[in-house]
Amino acid sequence: MAGREQIRVLIIDDSAVARHAMKTILEEDPNIVVIGTAADAFGAAKRIQEEVPDVITLDVEMPRMDGITFLRKLMAQCPLPVVMCSSLTEQGSDTMVQALEAGAVDVILKPRVGLAEHLSDHNLQIRDVIKAAARVRVNMRSARAGRAGPPEQKLTADAVLPPPSGRGMTRETERLVCLGASTGGTEALRTVLEALPATAPGVVVVQHMPENFTRAFANRLNSLCEVTVKEAENGDPVLPGHVLIAPGGKHMLIERRGTRYFVTVRDGPLVSRHRPSVDVLFRSAATAAGSNALGVIMTGMGDDGARGLLEMRQAGARTFAQDEATSIVFGMPKEAIALGAAERVLPLGHIARDVLYAATQ
Template sequence: MVDRPKKIRVLIIDDSAIVRQTMTSVLEADPEIEVMGTAADPFAAAKRIQEEVPDVITLDVEMPRMDGITFLRKLMSQCPIPVVMCSSLTEDGSDTLLQAMEAGAVDVILKPKVGVAEHLTEHNLQICDAVKAAAKARVKGRAARVARSSAPEKKLTADAVLPPPSGRAMSRTTEMVICLGASTGGTEALRQVLEALPANSPGVVVVQHMPENFTRAFAKRLDSLCETDVKEAADGDPVLRGQVLIAPGGKHTMLERRGARYYVSVRDGPLVSRHRPSVDVLFRSVARSAGSNAVGVIMTGMGDDGARGMLELRQAGARTFAQDEATSIVFGMPKEAIAHGGVEKVIPLSQIAREMLQAADR
């Protein structure tokens, strides 16, 4: 008799009965996930956790009796469990969601104030992926149980977005371009890397898997912490020394070369590897436009987004690095990039800034 893989047990905490019901339906439609219970507020949730500890919690921000951020902080100090924040807060509340990531949440799901059931149902794949990623996350030194994944569904590649390659050889330029890709756990990992960059760092373009209306607040927060200028990328922005461009949520960001200078193109397009922005879209565009003038880094995250792009970067002569397993919240994306042969060197988070700067200083 073959043992069936244990399902990911999820506790849903939300004051809305409609959200609790819809989230239960969405999650239990996935054969790898089981909803062990729901709670209308953190006090009810605490009692449920005393009875049985879930693998993952989905947690609303705005709730009666205790807000989600306060509960998250208490939870992480007493019983660290992977948490996915689920909130109706959009751009105006992005700072609050950034606080949640700092407090230990591993991912964010946004929901509208109107039509929430339809929205959650429509985004069922992203919600289930977020829960699966959280189940694999290391939270405050606690290694969560790793669930087996079923056969991946067919996904679009970056070819669905990228223009046909020009076939022109990549000639050397005086400026280098650094591209970074991250997902689950990436907000704090990127902060650590970007804070270590000097004010005259080579231009950097970042794809962090994030919802719309979240990346602008993320860029603003990083700008207040870093020596470099950090901004959300806009279509046509030049890639400048001393500046970091964050790909906007809900848009693909690509690198283009005009003469000896580089610019970003920000545009709509289908989900690539279930993401928009996609790391593969950025990396493969950098391979085509910058070639050996580039440095690529793949960081913590679930899935394989960026693996093919890393290989193209390396084949084009770029220097390529991956964050190591010990310092990754989820080792999925770096592991896949390594398996594809696109990674030149595997390094811990604390060394990424130094290594990529040395690689760019040719």
């Protein structure tokens, strides 16, 4: 394959083991080529001057200049899609929230022990992250995207729960808003949730994010929003003015008990190669809430959530998709629109307003 058709990656990590393991994993895909590696930010800057990559993987903890500082400098001078690598620690989770706010498009976990084995066990997910990053429009500009090739076989929401049986119940309970997002979703969700008043309907969110990072993400949003935001726990009620974010590594489902809604958080197989999966959340909302629900699919690569949003619409829910112009990656919304799942297509800045209006109808 010609070099121009491959996703060109620069790996920045002070660990020689990590650089070698990441390079090996990425180059198992013929659509990805590692154009170089660097042990620190200064070596990386020199390498970027020689050849600009399509995607950078960047370690957080590096000598001479830490990854967050380098990321901020890079975004100010030469914005590129950057995937951060971090440990599983709570401190690492807080750092990753800072990285996402600074412009990183995604996160790869890097445990302190068993590094090579961990990366090898998650090789497909890592390559998917790189392919998604290559399609990101940094600062809303077109990215030099590599061609990702056909997707590998993946499970649907059938692996977790059966399809909805019908249109669901009549509108006799409080409204429920379901949001699903992936690449670029952390800042898009912030835009939507910051615009919600404390009187907004209850909101449930699936954002594709690794385990242990969603709590720090929820805490950060909670400090910025009028609504109360928290990482969901099994059995949490869905309440007006509250937002529940699915924990990384777990599926989140909606269930109805009487006239109230609650979330179930549980293990299960990857659905559309994700856990949590937007399809699982949306299908459960179609089954449990029907026309009482509103569904929104936002920026992200792939098609997770597209079929679930269609099931919500078929069950009587109001459904929305983020438009191409404001999506960092117009993958998930595009697939939903193509299926006829989205009743309306909206720019990011209008989603909160229009969903609130629809909830009163």
